[in-house]
Amino acid sequence: MFKKVLKISGIGLGVLLLTTFIAGAIQGFTGKATVSMNDKEYMIKVAKDHQKEMDEEVRHGDKNHHIKTITYQWNTVKHNPMGGFMLDGYVNGDKTLDIGIAFDKDSGKIECRLYKSCSKVAEWKGFK
Numbered sequence: 001m002f003k004k005v006l007k008i009s010g011i012g013l014g015v016l017l018l019t020t021f022i023a024g025a026i027q028g029f030t031g032k033a034t035v036s037m038n039d040k041e042y043m044i045k046v047a048k049d050h051q052k053e054m055d056e057e058v059r060h061g062d063k064n065h066h067i068k069t070i071t072y073q074w075n076t077v078k079h080n081p082m083g084g085f086m087l088d089g090y091v092n093g094d095k096t097l098d099i100g101i102a103f104d105k106d107s108g109k110i111e112c113r114l115y116k117s118c119s120k121v122a123e124w125k126g127f128k
Contacts, residue, residue: 061125
């Protein structure tokens with residue numbers, strides 16, 4: 001009788017442990033991607049880590065060096081439905097000279113690109 005109770009308890013404990021392990025693995029797999037792509041603090045950290053590349057992207061094509069300063073509005077960071085995130089900013093201390101940076105993960109590395117700019121900034125960069 002005792003062996004039968006012990007066997008049933010062992011099977012029950014094994015099923016419980018297996019269920020817990022599978023649930024934890026699923027949460028770990030899906031939870032990490034959700035947190036990293038939707039967590040505002042994480043997105044700001046990634047953007048700050050790539051600030052040099054962001055500055056280069058904003059200034060790229062400005063042959064006459066019209067762009068003196070770049071201000072990023074960290075509070076505007078938001079998830080992009082395509083899997084990355086976006087951040088707004090402006091140049092030369094003038095909020096009407098707005099820009100937007102998009103972050104995507106291509107080829108296993110994070111890349112940033114200018115996805116919007118006001119017409120004046122676009123003109124400076126050679127776009128008409």
